[in-house]
Amino acid sequence: MNKSAEIALSAAGSGPRRAPVRRALLAWLPTLGWLVVLALFSTDTFSAEHTGGILLKIIHAIYGGISQQRMEEMNFLVRKSAHFSGYGLLSALAFFSWRATFPSVRPWSFRWVALALALTLAAASLDEFHQSFVPSRTSSPWDVVLDMVGALGFQFAIALWIRLRKPQALEANSFFR
Numbered sequence: 001m002n003k004s005a006e007i008a009l010s011a012a013g014s015g016p017r018r019a020p021v022r023r024a025l026l027a028w029l030p031t032l033g034w035l036v037v038l039a040l041f042s043t044d045t046f047s048a049e050h051t052g053g054i055l056l057k058i059i060h061a062i063y064g065g066i067s068q069q070r071m072e073e074m075n076f077l078v079r080k081s082a083h084f085s086g087y088g089l090l091s092a093l094a095f096f097s098w099r100a101t102f103p104s105v106r107p108w109s110f111r112w113v114a115l116a117l118a119l120t121l122a123a124a125s126l127d128e129f130h131q132s133f134v135p136s137r138t139s140s141p142w143d144v145v146l147d148m149v150g151a152l153g154f155q156f157a158i159a160l161w162i163r164l165r166k167p168q169a170l171e172a173n174s175f176f177r
Helices: 003-012 014-041 048-063 066-099 110-131 140-165 168-172
Strands: none
Touching: 003 110, 014 066, 014 110, 048 066, 066 140, 110 140
8 A cells, every 4th residue: 555545544534443443353352362262162172070179189289178068078079169260251251342342431331241241141141051961961941040140249349449539540450442
């Protein structure tokens, strides 16, 4: 492209748009990366049998022996905590991705929250659907509910964090803006 064409495109407004589009695309990388991680967690490798064996080794190394019932309870708690925090983190990452995609002068928008929760619900539902086809996994709508409780919790934490911060600090630390 010659110099006069570049000047004409820049004057027409396409020049300054590149940076925000690129910034928005880069802001989606953590969200997309975490979606890949969650998809991997949905495989046979992370079934209760496999994670239970790893957890048992850790518990034996730290505490020694443990009853089978206590082990099953701990494995259940670890797995459900992973649902809560994993999809909560997805929701938080999606919030900041949507924030970069639809920038605003405000540090918080219900639009970003709603879109983040919708993406999280879609991912959680697809995860459970996928698990219904994996023989060593079980699919449960209660896991989707737990995932969404985690997502709501993380969204509440983000809103509280933004609310409690000073306006000057928000401008200096703009999170994907």
